[in-house]
Amino acid sequence: MNTVDKFNSHLVALSRNLWWSWNPHIIKVFRDMDPERFRTSNHNPVLMLGEFSPAQIERLSKDAGLRARVDAAHRELVDYLDEPRTWASVHAAPLRVRPVAYFSAEFGIHESLPIYSGGLGVLAGDHLKTASDLGLPLVAVGLFYRESYFRQRIDRDGNQHAEWVRSPAETLPAKPALTPAGRPIVVEVPISSSETLLAQVWEIRVGRNQLLLLDTDVDGNTDENRQLSARLYFGDQRIRIRQELLLGVGGIRALHAAGIHWGGLHLNEGHSAFATLEYTRLRMELTGADFASAAQDVAQSTVFTTHTPVDAGHDRFSPELADGHLGPLRQSLGLSQQDFMGLGRIRPHDGHESLCMTVLAFKMSRYANGVSALHGRVTRKSWQVLWPHHREDEVPVGHITNGVHVRTWLASAMQRLYTRHIGPDWRTRLSDPESWVRIEDVHDGELWETHRVLKADLVHFVRRKVGEQRQNNGYSDEDVKAARALLDPDALIIGFARRFATYKRADLILRDFERVKRLINDPKRPVQFVFSGKAHPADRPGQEVLRHIHEAMRAPELRDRVVFIENYDINVGRHLVQGVDVWLNNPRRPQEASGTSGQKVLLNGGLNCSVLDGWWAEAYDGLNGFAIGDGTSHVNVEEQDRRDAASLYNVIENEIVPLYYDRDEHDVPRGWVARMKRTIRTLGWRFNTDRMVIDYTRECYLPAAGAQTSAMPK
Ligand SMILES: *Cc1c(COP(=O)(O)O)cnc(C)c1O
Numbered sequence: 001m002n003t004v005d006k007f008n009s010h011l012v013a014l015s016r017n018l019w020w021s022w023n024p025h026i027i028k029v030f031r032d033m034d035p036e037r038f039r040t041s042n043h044n045p046v047l048m049l050g051e052f053s054p055a056q057i058e059r060l061s062k063d064a065g066l067r068a069r070v071d072a073a074h075r076e077l078v079d080y081l082d083e084p085r086t087w088a089s090v091h092a093a094p095l096r097v098r099p100v101a102y103f104s105a106e107f108g109i110h111e112s113l114p115i116y117s118g119g120l121g122v123l124a125g126d127h128l129k130t131a132s133d134l135g136l137p138l139v140a141v142g143l144f145y146r147e148s149y150f151r152q153r154i155d156r157d158g159n160q161h162a163e164w165v166r167s168p169a170e171t172l173p174a175k176p177a178l179t180p181a182g183r184p185i186v187v188e189v190p191i192s193s194s195e196t197l198l199a200q201v202w203e204i205r206v207g208r209n210q211l212l213l214l215d216t217d218v219d220g221n222t223d224e225n226r227q228l229s230a231r232l233y234f235g236d237q238r239i240r241i242r243q244e245l246l247l248g249v250g251g252i253r254a255l256h257a258a259g260i261h262w263g264g265l266h267l268n269e270g271h272s273a274f275a276t277l278e279y280t281r282l283r284m285e286l287t288g289a290d291f292a293s294a295a296q297d298v299a300q301s302t303v304f305t306t307h308t309p310v311d312a313g314h315d316r317f318s319p320e321l322a323d324g325h326l327g328p329l330r331q332s333l334g335l336s337q338q339d340f341m342g343l344g345r346i347r348p349h350d351g352h353e354s355l356c357m358t359v360l361a362f363k364m365s366r367y368a369n370g371v372s373a374l375h376g377r378v379t380r381k382s383w384q385v386l387w388p389h390h391r392e393d394e395v396p397v398g399h400i401t402n403g404v405h406v407r408t409w410l411a412s413a414m415q416r417l418y419t420r421h422i423g424p425d426w427r428t429r430l431s432d433p434e435s436w437v438r439i440e441d442v443h444d445g446e447l448w449e450t451h452r453v454l455k456a457d458l459v460h461f462v463r464r465k466v467g468e469q470r471q472n473n474g475y476s477d478e479d480v481k482a483a484r485a486l487l488d489p490d491a492l493i494i495g496f497a498r499r500f501a502t503y504k505r506a507d508l509i510l511r512d513f514e515r516v517k518r519l520i521n522d523p524k525r526p527v528q529f530v531f532s533g534k535a536h537p538a539d540r541p542g543q544e545v546l547r548h549i550h551e552a553m554r555a556p557e558l559r560d561r562v563v564f565i566e567n568y569d570i571n572v573g574r575h576l577v578q579g580v581d582v583w584l585n586n587p588r589r590p591q592e593a594s595g596t597s598g599q600k601v602l603l604n605g606g607l608n609c610s611v612l613d614g615w616w617a618e619a620y621d622g623l624n625g626f627a628i629g630d631g632t633s634h635v636n637v638e639e640q641d642r643r644d645a646a647s648l649y650n651v652i653e654n655e656i657v658p659l660y661y662d663r664d665e666h667d668v669p670r671g672w673v674a675r676m677k678r679t680i681r682t683l684g685w686r687f688n689t690d691r692m693v694i695d696y697t698r699e700c701y702l703p704a705a706g707a708q709t710s711a712m713p714k
Contacts, residue, residue, distance in 0.1 A: 023407070043111060111569045144213035153567070369399050493530060583607070607679060659672050
């Protein structure tokens with residue numbers, strides 16, 4: 001191969017395995033090829049490389065420095081893929097034979113692959129990356145949303161506009177998944193006696209593992225069905241049940257067609273629970289077992305993670321809708337109407353009760369868990385009805401607290417600081433508490449200075465983004481220009497970004513407008529806020545919260561000190577969590593099952609200020625951040641909101657502001673830095689996905705693989 005061809009083929013190989021997305025130095029190689037184009041492609045190397053002409057590639061290949069970096073990056077990828085000694089090779093050998101099949105309705109791996117909406121998807125993405133790093137064999141299954149989740153724009157009156165943009169497959173790192181005989185996989189999912197969905201299957205490489213995505217945009221489907229997999233969380237219950245059939249039934253068929261012999265099934269949320277039924281059918285077909293014993297075998301190897309205590313978060317399908325779609329599945333299992341529907345009902349014989357995906361998932365899995373200690377307790381209480389003979393604390397639902405994939409979320413400057421002070425191997429010892437003790441030896445000034453640099457990056461990002469937004473939304477030239485001076489990098493910055501579900505109370509801080517104006521405009525110790533987040537297009541109250549914030553921002557006293565970044569995504573999230581001083585989280589307890597955005601902040605040196613809900617209820621020790629409220633809930637929502645707002649103001653005024661602005665003679669806030677260190681030392685090792693995936697492996701995957709009483713014939 002000549003030099004240009006080799007250069008090009010290495011770039012193509014690098015761009016087609018998402019491993020690059022959690023390696024900042026590889027991202028930098030792509031960026032340095034053409035910074036502007038990399039940015040406008042939404043950091044998508046496949047799209048960017050596709051836009052280069054052969055002459056441009058040739059010119060780039062003449063740059064010896066770049067060529068050497070591409071060579072080295074490619075070698076690193078090959079070494080990573082070939083590494084025989086991994087955590088899993090030692091601790092999870094049985095899974096080498098039978099990988100885990102991981103089902104999720106969304107995957108948030110990188111902003112350039114927009115098939116996620118929020119925390120559930122980002123958690124799934126972080127899970128995949130970690131499984132790859134640990135060498136844990138896992139095949140993920142999801143849907144190929146060609147129009148993704150919507151792109152958000154907010155007009156000058158504060159109205160949210162949802163724009164759906166289609167990504168052509170050739171701009172994504174996807175290729176058709178093949179059968180062992182080398183034919184592209186197309187699966188059929190019957191949804192009634194007269195209608196069958198067809199789906200092609202795409203494969204995306206995520207480090208050492210693969211992600212299979214189903215796509216109904218194929219010839220042979222009706223126009224309506226072609227559109228079925230286009231949009232995430234969009235459309236009525238009829239679309240929803242069809243998408244979930246596609247994910248569950250189609251997903252199992254795709255795995256089978258690909259010749260994959262999986263061991264455990266992991267349902268990341270109940271959306272994919274039909275997978276357990278299709279798997280049962282397949283076992284009946286291949287082993288000749290009857291429904292009861294096949295279903296029992298499936299349950300023995302199935303792990304179900306539930307993610308929300310919010311009732312509307314559990315899909316329920318009316319008996320009519322279920323009848324209209326599940327007939328073929330029911331018949332293939334040889335079940336009566338009542339026995340089939342009973343699998344998804346609390347009271348199996350109640351003909352009026354809907355089919356609930358969460359109930360189905362609980363009944364069809366032997367391992368079930370919530371995503372924080374508190375959420376585990378709340379889940380046992382809410383679903384005790386399914387285990388009428390158990391006491392609440394005996395309900396067989398445990399918890400594995402969520403974490404985040406550190407290499408994805410941690411700023412490069414902090415990674416370098418840890419390499420210097422924690423040790424060159426800190427990345428492979430993330431979940432070891434001992435390694436983080438050394439953070440106490442880092443000079444306060446060095447840690448603070450690193451944080452200040454990251455914060456300056458954030459301010460720069462905010463100014464550019466808000467300038468672009470104002471331009472797109474028809475603001476005056478002065479307003480566009482004024483964006484260049486937004487935010488003071490030396491003043492406290494509090495960040496708040498998440499989905500605008502109403503229980504997350506994005507506008508809680510605005511309850512007492514006079515008080516918040518005083519806070520923000522304190523001449524010596526001002527406070528600044530950066531908001532970001534999307535409200536679901538059907539969520540009117542969520543959009544009202546957004547409008548409320550938008551309106552408040554227009555008050556002259558708040559200008560320049562409160563900003564909103566449109567279109568919250570992984571990119572916006574990464575900039576925010578790396579640069580803020582404080583991350584604010586004020587959901588109505590106990591509705592935030594875990595929350596993960598605050599975990600992204602902590603190794604970056606930010607401090608959490610949060611209601612004692614989700615992960616924070618088990619993380620806060622009095623000195624490693626700040627708490628809102630006293631860890632109780634009130635039955636009266638209005639009363640709870642009033643109390644939490646009062647507590648929030650008190651914490652900011654009496655704890656956060658004084659500590660932040662209390663400086664030594666070198667302008668270093670020693671008390672604040674002490675909290676940063678305590679955060680890193682006490683929380684870094686626990687709230688990462690290394691610890692989380694290791695917990696899943698030990699507590700669920702290994703026992704589930706071992707419990708397969710009658711392994712399926714290969
Ligand atoms: C981490 C993340 C979330 C989850 O945030 P929560 O605090 O758990 O609500 C949602 N969206 C994006 C883009 C994220 O990166």
